[in-house]
Amino acid sequence: MSSARERVRAELTAEITDAARRQLAEVGAAALSLRAVAREVGMVSSAVYRYFPSRDDLLTRLIIDAYDEVGAAAEKADDPAAAPRERWLAVCRAVRTWARSHPHEYALLYGSPVPGYQAPADTVPAASRVGVVLGRILGEAAQSGALPPAAGERDPGLVSDDAVAVLGGEHPSLDDSVRVRALFAWSALYGTISFELFGHFVGSVEDGDRYFDRVMGELAGHLGL
Amino acid sequence: MSSARERVRAELTAEITDAARRQLAEVGAAALSLRAVAREVGMVSSAVYRYFPSRDDLLTRLIIDAYDEVGAAAEKADDPAAAPRERWLAVCRAVRTWARSHPHEYALLYGSPVPGYQAPADTVPAASRVGVVLGRILGEAAQSGALPPAAGERDPGLVSDDAVAVLGGEHPSLDDSVRVRALFAWSALYGTISFELFGHFVGSVEDGDRYFDRVMGELAGHLGL
DNA sequence: GTTCGACAAGAGCGGTGCTCTCGTTCGTGA
DNA sequence: TCACGAACGAGAGCACCGCTCTTGTCGAAC
Numbered sequence: 001m002s003s004a005r006e007r008v009r010a011e012l013t014a015e016i017t018d019a020a021r022r023q024l025a026e027v028g029a030a031a032l033s034l035r036a037v038a039r040e041v042g043m044v045s046s047a048v049y050r051y052f053p054s055r056d057d058l059l060t061r062l063i064i065d066a067y068d069e070v071g072a073a074a075e076k077a078d079d080p081a082a083a084p085r086e087r088w089l090a091v092c093r094a095v096r097t098w099a100r101s102h103p104h105e106y107a108l109l110y111g112s113p114v115p116g117y118q119a120p121a122d123t124v125p126a127a128s129r130v131g132v133v134l135g136r137i138l139g140e141a142a143q144s145g146a147l148p149p150a151a152g153e154r155d156p157g158l159v160s161d162d163a164v165a166v167l168g169g170e171h172p173s174l175d176d177s178v179r180v181r182a183l184f185a186w187s188a189l190y191g192t193i194s195f196e197l198f199g200h201f202v203g204s205v206e207d208g209d210r211y212f213d214r215v216m217g218e219l220a221g222h223l224g225l
Numbered sequence: 226m227s228s229a230r231e232r233v234r235a236e237l238t239a240e241i242t243d244a245a246r247r248q249l250a251e252v253g254a255a256a257l258s259l260r261a262v263a264r265e266v267g268m269v270s271s272a273v274y275r276y277f278p279s280r281d282d283l284l285t286r287l288i289i290d291a292y293d294e295v296g297a298a299a300e301k302a303d304d305p306a307a308a309p310r311e312r313w314l315a316v317c318r319a320v321r322t323w324a325r326s327h328p329h330e331y332a333l334l335y336g337s338p339v340p341g342y343q344a345p346a347d348t349v350p351a352a353s354r355v356g357v358v359l360g361r362i363l364g365e366a367a368q369s370g371a372l373p374p375a376a377g378e379r380d381p382g383l384v385s386d387d388a389v390a391v392l393g394g395e396h397p398s399l400d401d402s403v404r405v406r407a408l409f410a411w412s413a414l415y416g417t418i419s420f421e422l423f424g425h426f427v428g429s430v431e432d433g434d435r436y437f438d439r440v441m442g443e444l445a446g447h448l449g450l
Numbered sequence: 451g452t453t454c455g456a457c458a459a460g461a462g463c464g465g466t467g468c469t470c471t472c473g474t475t476c477g478t479g480a
Numbered sequence: 481t482c483a484c485g486a487a488c489g490a491g492a493g494c495a496c497c498g499c500t501c502t503t504g505t506c507g508a509a510c
Contacts, residue, residue, distance in 0.1 A: 005456075005507075030255055030339065035497065046500080047458050055498065111337025113423055114255065127425075158436050163429030183429060184417070184440045190425075191416015192409070198338055200352075200415075204388030204408060211383050215409045222447050230477065230487075258466065271469080272489050280467065 013051050015041050017061055024062055028104040029114060034058065056117050059108075063119070064126045066105040071129025073098045078133050084141035085225040091133055092189055092216045099193045106197060110190050131186060138182050138223065147178055147224045159183055181223050188219055238276050240266050242286055249287055253329040254339060259283065281342050284333075288344070289351045291330040296354025298323045303358050309366035310450040316358055317414055317441045324418045331422060335415050356411060363407050363448065372403055372449045384408055406448050413444055 019040040024032050034055045038045040052058040077094030078087055099106040108114075109127075141147050159179040192215055195201050196208055205211045244265040249257050259280045263270040277283040302319030303312055324331040333339075334352075366372050384404040417440055420426050421433055430436045 003508075009456090028337075030337075033497065034499090044459050045498085046460075049499075050457065107337035110419075110423070110425070112253075112255075112332035113336075119424070155435070155439055157431060158439060160429055160431055180436070180439055181443070183426075183436075184413075184443065187416040187420040187425070188409075188413040189416070191412040191414070191419065194335075194419065195412040195415065198335070199344070200335070200412070201408075204385055206382060206385055210380070211405070211408075214380055214383060214405055218406070218409065218447070222443075228477070234487090259468090260466065269490050270467085271491075274468075275488060 029108040067126035070098045074130045074133045085220050087137045088220045088225050254333040292351035295323045299355045299358045310445050312362045313445045
């Protein structure tokens with residue numbers, strides 16, 4: 001039972017988040033101004049507080065949306081029928097492509113945490129979608145025997161079972177050395193993308209596309225794919 | 226010929242940067258307020274503009290200092306007499322230790338770029354000190370034959386000679402596959418540290434120290450050390 | 451038909467970066 | 481020696497920010 005009032009409220013909330021998303025893409029999270037958002041939707045600033053109790057809550061909404069976007073991009077790029085190595089590379093490329101076309105959103109998710117902001121628990125499911133995709137690829141590869149079970153030293157308990165439940169939900173029996181490598185691969189992927197996006201490769205890497213493919217290929221080899 | 230005026234100017238400039246550094250460590254770059262810095266040194270805000278033309282210039286000073294700090298920490302941790310693998314691990318640990326004890330400074334250097342801010346060329350030498358240390362270790366290992374010259378496919382020209390001049394100044398003849406791996410190792414190191422500092426490992430990694438050592442050890446192995 | 455809650459608007463508070471002006475003070479060249 | 485100009489600190493002010501409080505209105509439920 002959605003009254004007319006509830007519908008117009010939902011509509012206005014969407015209008016606000018849309019304007020905020022546009023502003024985030026343009027000027028970045030640090031310069032995102034609730035007042036400017038209000039201006040764009042033709043409201044006075046205090047009226048926005050009827051819909052979002054604070055600027056941080058608006059930011060949380062954008063963060064969850066962004067996590068969902070990059071997660072969906074990763075899921076879409078994964079073709080379960082392909083070979084594990086190709087699946088891995090395709091997902092990495094998809095994440096990088098999304099990051100390059102949404103630099104401010106990427107920075108909001110994976111850059112410096114915003115000062116007073118503490119991520120609420122709501123963000124966790126959205127935030128782990130990329131990890132789930134990567135974990136599924138590794139898990140299925142492991143199950144089909146494509147992954148060497150213990151390439152490094154054993155070190156059980158380093159990576160929590162919770163993380164495994166995320167990184168390879170259906171295959172929770174991932175070897176602990178695979179767990180570590182999976183987590184490392186995840187952070188290495190984001191290290192590579194961040195360095196590129198944040199300008200630390202300027203003057204060093206000539207061809208970003210080729211470098212990324214090369215490095216992710218080596219990383220896949222390191223994983224055993 | 227330093228007049229009295231120049232001396233007191235230098236003194237006041239140092240006092241301002243010190244106060245700014247303290248505030249950066251406490252509240253982070255985004256919340257660093259020039260007015261608060263002015264209050265701390267007992268000035269009125271407009272007076273600070275005699276010493277720094279803008280907040281961004283003050284930030285630039287802090288960025289360079291922070292790069293120098295982490296660079297010095299890396300240099301201090303490197304014992305040229307040790308084995309390449311141990312040198313590598315020691316430098317990585319030193320960078321992580323610095324990052325963990327200076328989280329806001331680290332975020333300023335390697336997190337999201339601040340919105341309106343464009344890093345001036347002055348920051349480059351300071352920014353590359355860690356890279357120089359890592360490059361020297363790899364270069365010397367390569368020269369002594371400890372590094373397999375071409376573990377991956379050949380891909381010349383991927384990493385610029387400029388970067389090699391930084392990443393291994395005295396040994397500019399680094400094989401191109403070593404170049405790529407060195408640059409990857411650099412960004413992977415920062416990916417690992419960033420994920421830890423920015424909270425992406427929360428709930429996944431039980432023991433941060435052990436995980437870091439394990440991962441950096443694998444990375445060293447990947448490099449051929 | 452009345453009452454009550456949701457709502458938009460406005461004023462206002464304390465904060466920000468930055469600019470301009472106004473006296474003062476200090477180093478230096480005549 | 482002394483006057484001049486540059487450097488300086490202080491203050492007011494501008495436009496912006498997040499956020500709160502009050503006020504008047506309008507719609508929906510009872």
